[in-house]
Structures are given as structure tokens and as C-alpha cells.
Amino acid sequence: MTRTQWASVTAVVLALLFAGAATVASAGPEPSAQTAPAADSADAGFARDMSVHHQQAVEMSFIVRDRTKDEEVRRLAYDIANTQANQRGMMLGWLDMWGLPKVAPGVEPMAWMGMPSHGPSHSGGGSHSGGLMPGMATAARMDQLRAASGRQAEVLYLRLMTEHHKGGVHMAQGCVDKCRPGVERDLAQGMVDAQESEILLMADLLKKRGAKP
Incomplete structure (x- = not known):
């Protein structure tokens, strides 16, 4: 089995496992105020922030899918979009189940990790109010991806997604360290493992295209 196939299988298996775990967890009694995490907890902060982080990964993956005919990159993009869209749905579902808002006005991204984000993303200059989370691409970089095609789009996507995954691993590890034991922390560990593999x-895909990460 090639590394491409192995990463794809790993991502799908992890998504199915955690989707099943989330279904079992959500089938239990409605959480009470005592069992639901606080709005400023690591559990809630991670669910909110990683949902936003995942949404950009899904968007980037759909963009490159339409900008190249390369099957390896298109397959990777599909796997990332599918896996992260499913995980995003789980995290937003948990916030609903906990009775917590999906957006926390006035709260800086990453505050739950003790390191609020200020200033530019790792993927290029620029910022927005509240800053970008680690690895997130700026609007300018997203526009570059939309304007690219063929090998140029593949290389740009792979570079942007590599930085995005590094930021995602950093955030997920924060949940592994700070979230309560349970399904969410298990999901975070699965994100660390799968994204490091990807x-x-x-x-490897950048090397095949004569490009550096």
C-alpha cells in the first residue's frame, strides 16, 4: 500500500471511529449544567476554534479539486475535505449539545490555550480582527490559490495545507493536554495522528513536483 493510500485509509477510518463514538455519546441523556463544560473551557474553545480552522481546510480542498486534474492531489483534497467536514460537524454538534454558543464575541482565538492569536497567520502576512489561528491562510493566499491552476495550484495547495496541518496539530495537541478525558480529547488525538501522517x-507530493514545503 502506498503512503497516499495509507494516509487516505487512516483518515477515513479515524473519521468513522470518532463519528461512531460521537453518536454513542450524543445518544445519552441531555447534559446538565454540571456535566457540560464551561463556555471558557478548553473543551468549548477547542470545538469553536477547530471548527473555524477545519472550515478553511475544506474550502482550500474544494478549490484545488477544481484547479487541477492530478488524481493524487484531488484524492488527498477529497479525503481532507470529507474528514474535516465530518469532524467539524461533530464539534458543532457538541457545542449544541452543551448549550454553548458556536461564536464567542470578544474572545480571542486560542485563548483557551493561554496564547491568544494576534497578527499574521503562519501562511503569509496580514491579519483580521482577533488575528488568525496558527497555520490559517490569509485572504490574499486564498485568492492566489483560486487564481492558480495545474502544477502551480498543486504546489501552492500542498504548501498551504502543510502549514494548516501544522497549526491544526498544535491546536489538537492543546486539547489532548487540556480537554477533559472523553470523546473530544480522543478526537483531538486522532487529528494529531492523521494530520502528522498527511x-x-x-x-512526498511536493518532492515529486520538484518543490520544497
Whole structure:
């Protein structure tokens, strides 16, 4: 089995496992105020912030899918979009189940990790109010991806997604360290494992295209 196939299988299996776990968890009694995490907890902060982080990964993946005919990159983009859209749905579902808002006005991204984000993303200059979370691409970089095609789009996507995954791993590890034991922390650990594997895969795909990460 090639690394591409292995990463794809791993991502799908993890998504199915955690979707099943989330279904079992949500089938239990409605959480009470005592069992639901606080709005400023690591559990809630991670669910909110990673949902936003995942949404950009899904968007980038759909963009590159339409900008290249390369089957390896299109397959990777599909796997990332599918996996992260499913995980995003789970995290938003948990916020609903906990009776917590999906957006926390006035709260800086990453505040739950003790390191609010200020200033530019790792993926290029620029910022927005509240700053970008680690690895997130700026609007300018997203526009570059939309304007690219063929090998140029593939290389740009792989570079942007590598940085995005590195930021995602950093955030997910924060939940592994700070979230309560349970399904959400298990999901965060699965994100760390799967995205680290995909970072290695993307390094291989960049090398095949004569490009550096």
C-alpha cells in the first residue's frame, strides 16, 4: 500500500471511529449544567476554534479539486475535505449539545490555550480582527490559490495545507493536554495522528513536483 493510500485509509477510518463514538455519546441523556463544560473551557474553545480552522481546510480542498486534474492531489483534497467536514460537524454538534454558543464575541482565538492569536497567520502576512489561528491562510493566499491552476495550484495547495496541518496539530495537541478525558480529547488525538501522517504525505507530493514545503 502506498503512503497516499495509507494516509487516505487512516483518515477515513479515524473519521468513522470518532463519528461512531460521537453518536454513542450524543445518544445519552441531555447534559446538565454540571456535566457540560464551561463556555471558557478548553473543551468549548477547542470545538469553536477547530471548527473555524477545519472550515478553511475544506474550502482550500474544494478549490484545488477544481484547479487541477492530478488524481493524487484531488484524492488527498477529497479525503481532507470529507474528514474535516465530518469532524467539524461533530464539534458543532457538541457545542449544541452543551448549550454553548458556536461564536464567542470578544474572545480571542486560542485563548483557551493561554496564547491568544494576534497578527499574521503562519501562511503569509496580514491579519483580521482577533488575528488568525496558527497555520490559517490569509485572504490574499486564498485568492492566489483560486487564481492558480495545474502544477502551480498543486504546489501552492500542498504548501498551504502543510502549514494548516501544522497549526491544526498544535491546536489538537492543546486539547489532548487540556480537554477533559472523553470523546473530544480522543478526537483531538486522532487529528494529531492523521494530520502528522498527511504532512509526511504532502512532503512526498511536493518532492515529486520538484518543490520544497
